[in-house]
Amino acid sequence: MDIRRTVLWMIFSFSLLLLWNNWQIHNGKPSLFGAPTPTASTSESPAGANNATPSVPSAPAAATAPSAAVPGASAPAPARSEEIVITTDVLRLTFDTMGAQLVRAELLKYPATGQADKPTVLLDRSAGLNYVVQTGVVGAPNGQSFPTHQTPFRLVSQERELTGDNLVVTFEGESGGVKVTKTFTLHRGRYDIDVRHDLANVGAAPVTPSLYLQIERDGNDPADTSSFYHTFTGFAVYSEQDKFQKSTFSDIEKKKANYIKQADNGWIAVVQHYFATAWVPPQGKPRTNELLEVQKNLYAGRSIEAVGDIAPGAAARVDSHLWVGPQDQKAMAALAPGLELVVDYGWLTIIAKPLFKLMTWLHSILGNWGWTIVALTVLIKAVFYPLAAASYRSMARMKQVAPRLQALKEKYGDDKQKLNAAMMEMYRTEKINPLGGCLPMLVQIPVFISLYWVLLASVEMRGAPWILWVHDLSVRDPFFILPAIMMATMFLQIKLNPTPPDPIQAKVMMIMPLVFGGMMFFFPAGLVLYWCVNNILSIAQQWSITRAIQRKSEVAANR
Structure with a gap:
């Protein structure tokens, strides 16, 4: 139980730290980890660029073409230059005849964030963005x-x-x-x-x-x-x-x-x-x-x-x-x-890429990215059902012996050594592994983290609607309905789990839904939808397994 308490405290403390750090960054203050905070555009305007063309290397060195041979930042466009706008069905490109540079690119099929009537501007040469x-x-x-x-x-x-x-x-x-x-x-x-x-x-x-x-x-x-x-x-x-x-x-x-x-x-x-x-x-x-x-x-x-x-x-x-x-x-x-x-899915690419392929296949059948997320989560939960079942059985047994654990704590008081010895003896007698509820979950963590990155990084989510109030899965829920559902399901999950014998540990467990749910208020709706579906399925699995164990115990007690 000390191990579980330590793990819970670490998760809770780290979550609070991340939440506070992100709030600091959101308000323009320095990050606690030393990373630069997002700032308004401070780049010099094109007029402040260095116009001089450095000296060019001799012919033998031209094969390697060092950076000294390439002019510096773009000079301000003189009066004789002209901007040429070229349009296709998916792109609107602006070329500057000074150097035939591509100085603006509008993606006509991708609306700008929060401006559905305007296209996303990827390349631009303006006060707010210099990207050519x-x-x-x-x-x-x-x-x-x-x-x-x-x-x-x-x-x-x-x-x-x-x-x-x-x-x-x-x-x-x-x-x-x-x-x-x-x-x-x-x-x-x-x-x-x-x-x-x-x-x-x-x-x-x-x-x-x-x-x-x-x-x-x-x-x-x-x-x-x-x-x-x-x-x-x-x-x-x-x-x-x-x-x-x-x-x-x-x-x-x-x-x-x-x-x-x-x-x-x-x-x-x-x-x-x-x-x-x-x-x-x-x-x-x-x-x-x-x-x-x-x-x-x-x-x-x-x-x-x-x-x-x-x-x-x-x-x-x-x-x-x-x-x-x-x-x-x-x-x-x-x-x-x-x-x-x-x-980029990082070190989890080997798992994330197959998940993305599965997701695109599901979308080809369902035609809606929201329902694709729901179906993908259901499939993953089905694959990991044996592991989840083992975890829930272990937690159900722990819940059954929770009153006996509380009685042991009252009996031995502050004598931790005797309390731990008595608890381990009870676990051996009842054939319970105190970590049995955690270990199967650890195996699933890389898969769920991979799915998190797939949903976060997939451009297919951008501008994709689900139902009713969710018109874009890549932005936060406008009415915070999904985050509220997520917090409610997390509270229900905690209620289904055995109550920790340590009162402080129990309080930490009850605060965690508020912390994670609060973070989800700022996450894309597609990610929150995934967590909601995952929690609902977990609740259904845990409830059915717990009920089965209770019925089995009642039958054994009546014999």
Whole structure:
């Protein structure tokens, strides 16, 4: 019983600590754990960016294309630049002719949080968010510059709205004797964009350029970030050698980011809750990956690839892919190996991925994500029924002997040694394992934690309704009905369990529903729905097993 008391106190204390810490962060105060709190945008405006283009390395070093060869943060758009809006059925993209940069991306199928009439803005160049996609060419001889994301380009294609299955958008720019043609091919119903760079040597001497693919983002949290649960926002690099590697903005700023620098495969990405932007360079060609801070609170992730020698009058072509959109695991996996890992389940991925596949299969049958959560929880409870039954039988036996435990406590008073010896003797006589109610539950914990992360990370929950008042499973219950149900079911579960002999322990058990229920007021409705269904099924299982044991005891007593 001392072990159970210690475990309960640890859970209760940790829950209170987390609740207080999250409340502090929610009110803009420092975290108790030293993590940076979400802040309003403090990044310098584009006007404060460094416009200077650093010196370019000599031709032999161009193959590795160090960061000194790539211009710094984007310069303010001059009057001659123009913003070009391109629209498909799922994307509205804004390109700036200065560098042919992608400076805004609106996801038309995903409403903004709390604004159903407006699309989610993933990329933007504004006072509140600096998040853009850029490309360019480096490796020019000293004193010259090839076309970069700070070089004027011009739109040469005509179509600006998708009418068929594909939409081709083309920009041209020339500098330092190299003409660069950027071709973006967008597809109906898709968030992946084919990007082709054609490099033509229009000068009189051979050139050895390198192409960089870059994502630039400030270090601020997304606008809809919750203070009560953590999701990752930062850069990710993937390779066959080192697999999935995450780097926070803080790691990059402190130059502590751990990622593969040289590779011939993989991708780079910026990841946030539900959405991602990723560059997938040509596979099988050596490139350099870099994550760096380009100015205060502005970071860049880039892949730099040597194109090779291009003789006068000759040209070279580099094909790559760009993803701008939701974390659609199936579509991302089809685009590049490992790209679906931006939906990060951590060390529980081996359990979480099969759960997600099961959930998507159930949804294909039921057609509603709320009922999918209900069905998935029922299936998981059915699989673990033997373990749960063993746990509930143990707790039912403990409840039967609770009066005898109380009598022992009154008999021995404060003599803990004699009390424990008497309790252990009673357990041996009655063939009760005092930890029998806990151990089967421990086996299930990794599965339930995995399901928690699946529901929290799945973009499919975003904007998905369930019934009546629940119109979006990814946001909190607007009327707090589900959290109230969860607290009520937790209280009922406690009543079904044996009353702890220690009065303080009993009080802790009664307070826990308030603590956990209070936290659930701020969690997505889909997660709270899962806990409610899980609690209701647990109550039904425990009640039926307890009743069966009582009937068996009554029959034995009447013989």
